[in-house]
Amino acid sequence: MTSRRQLLQASLTLGALQLFPGMSHAQAKRLVFATFTGSWEEAHRAVLVPAFKKATNNAEIILDPMLSVDQIAKVTAARNNPPIDVMLHDPGPALTAIDQGLVENYPVATSKNYKDLIAEAQEEMGPAIFFQVVGLTYNPDKIKTPPTSWKDLWKPEYKGRAGITNLNSTLGTGFLVEIAKLFGGSETNIEPGFKALNDLKPNLAAVAANPGALATLFQQGQVDISPGNFNAIQILKARGVPVEFVIPKEGAIAFKTTIHIVKNSPNRELAVALIEAAMSPEVQTRLMQSPYLVVPTNSKVKMEGEISKVLAKDQADMKKRFVFQDWKKINEQRAQWIERFNREIKL
Amino acid sequence: MSATKRLPVTAYPLWLASPLAFAMLLFFLTPLLMLGVVSFYSDTAMTQWGSFANWAKTLDGFGLTVLLDTLWLGVQVTALSLVLGFALAWSFLKMPARLQPLIIFIVMLPLLTSVVVRTFAWIVILGRQGIVNHFLMDLGLIETPIKLLYTRLGLVVTLANVQLPLMVLPLITALQRIDMNLTDASASLGASEWQTFKKITVPLALPGVIAGCLLTFSAAITAFISQSLIGGGQMLFMPMYLYQQVSALSNFPFAAAISLTFLVTVILCVSVFNMLGRLSRGYANG
Amino acid sequence: MAHQKDLSTILFRGTLGCLAVLTVVLLIAPTAVVLIVSFTDGYSLKFPPVSYSTRWYVELWNASHLHFAAMNSIKVGLATTLLSVVFGVLASLAIVGSKSRWARALDSLFMSPLVLPALAFGFAALMTFSAVGWSVSITTLIIGHTAVCVPYVIRTTSAALAQMDPALLESSASLGASRWYSFRFVTLPLIRPGVMAGAFIAFMSSFDNVPVSLFLRDARTDMLPIRMWQDLEGKLDVTIAALSGVIIIFTLIMMIVMERVAGLSRRLRQG
Numbered sequence: 001m002t003s004r005r006q007l008l009q010a011s012l013t014l015g016a017l018q019l020f021p022g023m024s025h026a027q028a029k030r031l032v033f034a035t036f037t038g039s040w041e042e043a044h045r046a047v048l049v050p051a052f053k054k055a056t057n058n059a060e061i062i063l064d065p066m067l068s069v070d071q072i073a074k075v076t077a078a079r080n081n082p083p084i085d086v087m088l089h090d091p092g093p094a095l096t097a098i099d100q101g102l103v104e105n106y107p108v109a110t111s112k113n114y115k116d117l118i119a120e121a122q123e124e125m126g127p128a129i130f131f132q133v134v135g136l137t138y139n140p141d142k143i144k145t146p147p148t149s150w151k152d153l154w155k156p157e158y159k160g161r162a163g164i165t166n167l168n169s170t171l172g173t174g175f176l177v178e179i180a181k182l183f184g185g186s187e188t189n190i191e192p193g194f195k196a197l198n199d200l201k202p203n204l205a206a207v208a209a210n211p212g213a214l215a216t217l218f219q220q221g222q223v224d225i226s227p228g229n230f231n232a233i234q235i236l237k238a239r240g241v242p243v244e245f246v247i248p249k250e251g252a253i254a255f256k257t258t259i260h261i262v263k264n265s266p267n268r269e270l271a272v273a274l275i276e277a278a279m280s281p282e283v284q285t286r287l288m289q290s291p292y293l294v295v296p297t298n299s300k301v302k303m304e305g306e307i308s309k310v311l312a313k314d315q316a317d318m319k320k321r322f323v324f325q326d327w328k329k330i331n332e333q334r335a336q337w338i339e340r341f342n343r344e345i346k347l
Numbered sequence: 348m349s350a351t352k353r354l355p356v357t358a359y360p361l362w363l364a365s366p367l368a369f370a371m372l373l374f375f376l377t378p379l380l381m382l383g384v385v386s387f388y389s390d391t392a393m394t395q396w397g398s399f400a401n402w403a404k405t406l407d408g409f410g411l412t413v414l415l416d417t418l419w420l421g422v423q424v425t426a427l428s429l430v431l432g433f434a435l436a437w438s439f440l441k442m443p444a445r446l447q448p449l450i451i452f453i454v455m456l457p458l459l460t461s462v463v464v465r466t467f468a469w470i471v472i473l474g475r476q477g478i479v480n481h482f483l484m485d486l487g488l489i490e491t492p493i494k495l496l497y498t499r500l501g502l503v504v505t506l507a508n509v510q511l512p513l514m515v516l517p518l519i520t521a522l523q524r525i526d527m528n529l530t531d532a533s534a535s536l537g538a539s540e541w542q543t544f545k546k547i548t549v550p551l552a553l554p555g556v557i558a559g560c561l562l563t564f565s566a567a568i569t570a571f572i573s574q575s576l577i578g579g580g581q582m583l584f585m586p587m588y589l590y591q592q593v594s595a596l597s598n599f600p601f602a603a604a605i606s607l608t609f610l611v612t613v614i615l616c617v618s619v620f621n622m623l624g625r626l627s628r629g630y631a632n633g
Numbered sequence: 634m635a636h637q638k639d640l641s642t643i644l645f646r647g648t649l650g651c652l653a654v655l656t657v658v659l660l661i662a663p664t665a666v667v668l669i670v671s672f673t674d675g676y677s678l679k680f681p682p683v684s685y686s687t688r689w690y691v692e693l694w695n696a697s698h699l700h701f702a703a704m705n706s707i708k709v710g711l712a713t714t715l716l717s718v719v720f721g722v723l724a725s726l727a728i729v730g731s732k733s734r735w736a737r738a739l740d741s742l743f744m745s746p747l748v749l750p751a752l753a754f755g756f757a758a759l760m761t762f763s764a765v766g767w768s769v770s771i772t773t774l775i776i777g778h779t780a781v782c783v784p785y786v787i788r789t790t791s792a793a794l795a796q797m798d799p800a801l802l803e804s805s806a807s808l809g810a811s812r813w814y815s816f817r818f819v820t821l822p823l824i825r826p827g828v829m830a831g832a833f834i835a836f837m838s839s840f841d842n843v844p845v846s847l848f849l850r851d852a853r854t855d856m857l858p859i860r861m862w863q864d865l866e867g868k869l870d871v872t873i874a875a876l877s878g879v880i881i882i883f884t885l886i887m888m889i890v891m892e893r894v895a896g897l898s899r900r901l902r903q904g
Contacts, residue, residue: 038867062853077597078763078769084852206496207581210866212866212868216868220474220476221476342583359727359730359812361736363724363727364727364739367783368724371743375780376742378761381757385760434648434655435656438653453660456660457663459887459888460841461877462841463843463862464881467873471678472662472663474678478662508663540646541642541644565750569750569751572862576862586750606757613749
């Protein structure tokens, strides 16, 4: 009986030890990549992760999808021991990350792919790996005449069918700035934008927490029209959801998305490998094709297919057709806007 | 004699509880105290102490609205739950004994299933392409699907169902304790079932009703997942308000103030319920 | 005993009966719906599904990020249950039967996590760990979970202890057994079903826990309910339905087992 008890004790102790792994041991092994929710996560999981594993002999990687601003919050809260190794950022949060010293510069000298990036995408503190394009997305089965302008969202026939995201996402904030401009304002005069959002309330079916959630709403038929990312549509289409993208006559909003190594990350080599893979022509070409349709930044990748048909024939063409916003100015007031949005835009 | 000092053989020394007491002190009470301390910082970087700013912000027009709306949600959910739960508990007692274990099982299963799973089920039920809309359209009552998700009604119905077991179990226990002789006597004195119900059953079951209401109310107001998945982005309640401040805005001092407000409110509500419970026991016995 | 079957009685019984039937339907429906939807062939949550297949279970089999979260939840759950049982049983033994004011106070302290909003506690724990420089890890998760799960063990163990006939211990003592011996061979076997039921409820509570995990986890200690919630909101596939189906079946089986072994339903209604 004594030996049985000893055996039990021993196995319990061993078991307990397994449950409390050394922290640094666990951290150093797994790379945490904070990507965006929804179609980005799917695209990266399907294309970038396998490429990374091939390049690093099957190193472990965890995708932690969250908004750009949330990534900043998490890393700021634990600077010395960041829970994320590689961050993905929209222009606004990217400026914040660099300003606050949250990221390291990328070793461009030893990089194979960095020099192939187009000029705008080359940024040592965080190269740009794709462009996002925001326009109008709608359900062609329910909405027979395609919308042509941002202002169409306010049409009374769309009562209870429109969707937007909150201002935590770049999609939401970019949209707000656009409509502010539409109604006579700008990045520094956001008042017309908020007024327009208030006017939109009767049409609002839902306010999504992030673009991924917005896409789900389309899929479940909860919204029929919304501002949306170009590539989110393609994944929905591939799933058989009726959805189309259209560039409003005022111009589509475009912004570059950058990838950064987090300072103090214990997985620097793996982080570099991931970013290399993300910049590589192979990964970018695959991501450009159906159903991901992510706009590439590597000059070796020829824009073709859906992207060149709907958006632009090449990066130069894109610069002509799209609207780029002043994120430095937006950053200064974003926190206030977010608070104001959370207070005002509620049913 | 030292017998009075010595523990009876059926009892155990109090110090056996000290490991847990110590652990609770360290890991439960201390954090709660920290909430109080941190809430007085005036900035998110936590460098300046001694400001009431966060408290003012928590209890300003907006904050109070969120708090009161959360409490009101609790009331609505508890009321609906009570009606449904009482009907089930009362019918349970009249059921043949073979069926009773099955009903208990049916009540228990949701209690032990993950709350995400249960709430997810209601997304399927309430969605535009979901069961309710399908049903209503098949019956020809509506032409196009109506919006049930992200509405107050949808949220209250979902929460009432998700928390239903918490209401039913105490009610069944309470109703089972009611002496059958009392109801029989009432009937033989000529009272209708409804009168018996009103004058005998309900008062005697009151302690169980209060217990069930307490559990349901507490669970409903802290139900973060259901509020977020079914309520959506436009209905803000205390749980999400707190989570936003911590997760997206990293404003720990303000979040601490919100947490404490929430805690104190819940403690107050629980005290009210407990007091009602004591009163009802007196009422039932007297 | 003459019951007047008048209109009011029929109305009364009828109304309550109908409500009761509705309630039972409402209790079963979600579980049934999830199981059925998990076999859909398409990408949306249409009910009833247009066509059926097991593809989402196949997807689930390949969804390594969900496996990762599930393993984390199981690990934390087991550790939490172990700690809860050890601490909880000791505490129960000390408190039950004791008439001192300390015992009452400790009882309130130990059971308070059940009543206080766990969300506030989760955040408070995060802040405290942060302040002393412990970063979020599986250890902090286990500590947080144990605090909110130990009451379940205490509740069922105390009930089992209270129902034990004191004469058993008295006779054991009068036959010369030491307190420790009596505990091992008289008390423990008798309260074992109660402890097991409490352990089961504690494990399920930890596995399903959202409020504490929300704050005390990061990507490396991803917990299943949180992962499910985020995937439900932001992803376009139905794998979560398959996962839900698996969880429901697992819970059902465990419930039946615990009912046989520990009389679960009786204990859930106590305390």
